[in-house]
Amino acid sequence: MDTPKGYRYAAIEGNLKYSGRLDLALIVSDTPCVAAGTFTTNKFQAAPVLVAKELVETSANIQAIMINAGSANACTGEEGLANCKRSLELVASRVGLSSDAILPASTGVIGMQFDMAKWETAAPVLADAVGKHTGDDFAKAIMTTDTFPKTASRIVTVNGSDVTIAGMAKGAGMICPNMATMLGTVITDAQIDAAMWKRIVKNAVDGSFNCVSVDGDTSTNDCVLALANGASGTQITEAVEAEFQQAVTAIMRELAYQLVQDGEGATKVMQIMVSGAKTNAEADLVARTVGHSPLVKTAIYGKDANWGRIVAAVGRSGAEFEAGDVQLSMCGIELFKNGQPTDADFDTLLKPYLEKRDILIDIILGNGEGKAELFASDLTHEYISINADYRS
Amino acid sequence: MDTPKGYRYAAIEGNLKYSGRLDLALIVSDTPCVAAGTFTTNKFQAAPVLVAKELVETSANIQAIMINAGSANACTGEEGLANCKRSLELVASRVGLSSDAILPASTGVIGMQFDMAKWETAAPVLADAVGKHTGDDFAKAIMTTDTFPKTASRIVTVNGSDVTIAGMAKGAGMICPNMATMLGTVITDAQIDAAMWKRIVKNAVDGSFNCVSVDGDTSTNDCVLALANGASGTQITEAVEAEFQQAVTAIMRELAYQLVQDGEGATKVMQIMVSGAKTNAEADLVARTVGHSPLVKTAIYGKDANWGRIVAAVGRSGAEFEAGDVQLSMCGIELFKNGQPTDADFDTLLKPYLEKRDILIDIILGNGEGKAELFASDLTHEYISINADYRS
Numbered sequence: 001m002d003t004p005k006g007y008r009y010a011a012i013e014g015n016l017k018y019s020g021r022l023d024l025a026l027i028v029s030d031t032p033c034v035a036a037g038t039f040t041t042n043k044f045q046a047a048p049v050l051v052a053k054e055l056v057e058t059s060a061n062i063q064a065i066m067i068n069a070g071s072a073n074a075c076t077g078e079e080g081l082a083n084c085k086r087s088l089e090l091v092a093s094r095v096g097l098s099s100d101a102i103l104p105a106s107t108g109v110i111g112m113q114f115d116m117a118k119w120e121t122a123a124p125v126l127a128d129a130v131g132k133h134t135g136d137d138f139a140k141a142i143m144t145t146d147t148f149p150k151t152a153s154r155i156v157t158v159n160g161s162d163v164t165i166a167g168m169a170k171g172a173g174m175i176c177p178n179m180a181t182m183l184g185t186v187i188t189d190a191q192i193d194a195a196m197w198k199r200i201v202k203n204a205v206d207g208s209f210n211c212v213s214v215d216g217d218t219s220t221n222d223c224v225l226a227l228a229n230g231a232s233g234t235q236i237t238e239a240v241e242a243e244f245q246q247a248v249t250a251i252m253r254e255l256a257y258q259l260v261q262d263g264e265g266a267t268k269v270m271q272i273m274v275s276g277a278k279t280n281a282e283a284d285l286v287a288r289t290v291g292h293s294p295l296v297k298t299a300i301y302g303k304d305a306n307w308g309r310i311v312a313a314v315g316r317s318g319a320e321f322e323a324g325d326v327q328l329s330m331c332g333i334e335l336f337k338n339g340q341p342t343d344a345d346f347d348t349l350l351k352p353y354l355e356k357r358d359i360l361i362d363i364i365l366g367n368g369e370g371k372a373e374l375f376a377s378d379l380t381h382e383y384i385s386i387n388a389d390y391r392s
Numbered sequence: 393m394d395t396p397k398g399y400r401y402a403a404i405e406g407n408l409k410y411s412g413r414l415d416l417a418l419i420v421s422d423t424p425c426v427a428a429g430t431f432t433t434n435k436f437q438a439a440p441v442l443v444a445k446e447l448v449e450t451s452a453n454i455q456a457i458m459i460n461a462g463s464a465n466a467c468t469g470e471e472g473l474a475n476c477k478r479s480l481e482l483v484a485s486r487v488g489l490s491s492d493a494i495l496p497a498s499t500g501v502i503g504m505q506f507d508m509a510k511w512e513t514a515a516p517v518l519a520d521a522v523g524k525h526t527g528d529d530f531a532k533a534i535m536t537t538d539t540f541p542k543t544a545s546r547i548v549t550v551n552g553s554d555v556t557i558a559g560m561a562k563g564a565g566m567i568c569p570n571m572a573t574m575l576g577t578v579i580t581d582a583q584i585d586a587a588m589w590k591r592i593v594k595n596a597v598d599g600s601f602n603c604v605s606v607d608g609d610t611s612t613n614d615c616v617l618a619l620a621n622g623a624s625g626t627q628i629t630e631a632v633e634a635e636f637q638q639a640v641t642a643i644m645r646e647l648a649y650q651l652v653q654d655g656e657g658a659t660k661v662m663q664i665m666v667s668g669a670k671t672n673a674e675a676d677l678v679a680r681t682v683g684h685s686p687l688v689k690t691a692i693y694g695k696d697a698n699w700g701r702i703v704a705a706v707g708r709s710g711a712e713f714e715a716g717d718v719q720l721s722m723c724g725i726e727l728f729k730n731g732q733p734t735d736a737d738f739d740t741l742l743k744p745y746l747e748k749r750d751i752l753i754d755i756i757l758g759n760g761e762g763k764a765e766l767f768a769s770d771l772t773h774e775y776i777s778i779n780a781d782y783r784s
Binding site: 041381 | 432433434435436437464466467468469470471472501502503504505611686687690691693694696698699700701703704706707708709713716718727728730731732733771772773775776779780
């Protein structure tokens, strides 16, 4: 991973819930940052979401992100909110920051209060570790049911100078956007105006994390937190905004793809492209109905060219179109057109494609210019085992 | 099963797709009936849905229902429509009926054309079998991945005379209403006005089949077909409509419960009660979001009191409420209130209840008078096996 200048990392075994594994991580910038964030639309927003959201809006001192895994601190009421703030104070004072300098995020079981005695013990250990670890360690420490850490980075040359952007995310289950994914962090050493950074982060999230789905379950904790500390000394001007936007979006898309690839129990990544919808929102509705359909997901897992399940999902999505206008292709092979199957010997033709990890599903509704794209995982025996056999 | 007067049944091995099992069934009334039907809201309505819908509206001669299993005749275009009509003609002429006398329904794989040569062979066998079988045989012949036939019946005493109502349904997968279930048939020997029968059937479907979900996948073929032949000689007057309605609804609820109980791979039946929503529609939205959540369904399968997943599903449903007003109970035990967990030692308290088949989930939103109820199955290893390993 390319490393933006001016950031130090800590990733420790905090023993907050798990033991014998990394579960508490911190990124500290050497100087105050321009911060941006996008947050879950779930009505039950976790304590750290409420706190981070407010800090992004009001604090001028932000220069760190702290993430714990194991306990989501969601649905925990006033006590949860107080615990979140207290955890920030415990760490902030020890790393020489004010408590409005750290953005918190949490992932894990919902409805469980933090054990603050454990935080008291962990905080000094975390503070002492700052600078001893890497961004890759950070990505490892924020994992829950993830099977691999998720990172992506880019170096962008802006007016002859290098600017580095790095992203770290965690995902696996309870993933379906509507605002961000489980947890994503993006840091850069670019010098950038706050409004521009917020705009870029929002656009990038819309084109990346908001286009992935593992199980359709938008979490109480989803968020993307983004810091820009200016340590490269290179200013992102409006002239290069588009280029910079592209790089940030590319990083987030890379992370988002990794989330689906590492979806709980996933063996496949469906790329569902919908076009010809009345509106983009209707295209999105169709993509999500297909991407969330247990019958579609299990067929893809079973390498079964059972495209009728896709058409049935399109039909119940609620989007407006004429049934006879809809076209469906899978992996480039046209299967359904004019309200009936094409002549393609689809079982034979699709067989080699269905062995692969990436499955392209192309749906044209013939009712307008609306478009959407969704990356979705399949639904497997392993998903059931992960979610039925253990409390994640 | 109690048997309404004046109906004969046929249930044969038509060898239309399966072999060595019943797959073609017919009910014939001795006299023309008053017919009613409710049909899938999926935009891709199967050929038999289009045909039955039109017949229910226009035909005065309806006195039979024919159902085949194996091929859904959905997404099959003009050819599928012609095949459906031809199948009706093949059978109608041989049982002495006009071709607008039989309501068709089909279940099975989508996007496959009927093999009409097989229908030519099967039709006379089916016609010859009329009167040789029972309603239970009929219920067996319409099964696909069902593990048991679904029937329910009642005898209602109306003004001193007996009226019999019987229902037969199939379900298992691709079940989620919005209009009926996979396939349901209700027959009665009551004498009843067409408008009243339609009203009663619609109300009963709304309070039964439209309240169940296995996987959220509303099929292209869902329908409930209902016949009343008057053979009991007993008229359903407005004075007894409510009582008769109650009996019809009770039968459909019994069938609907059996559908969820026999949901593909299901081990549990969640009864999700939502109240205090702004509107009934919002309550329904909450119930469905919870009932369709893979994380909730796998937790229930795993007998895990992981109620945070339920609260998270409520939060992302899109319904309007204040997070602090929501209350959640499971199996009568209050778990979440005032935005935080109750003091209940829920793991211990819920343990014995989670071993049982029926799991009551009670959600109060505190934002109005809207109510809804949903019966939903869990999500299991067996569901994945059924849907990934074989083309249903």
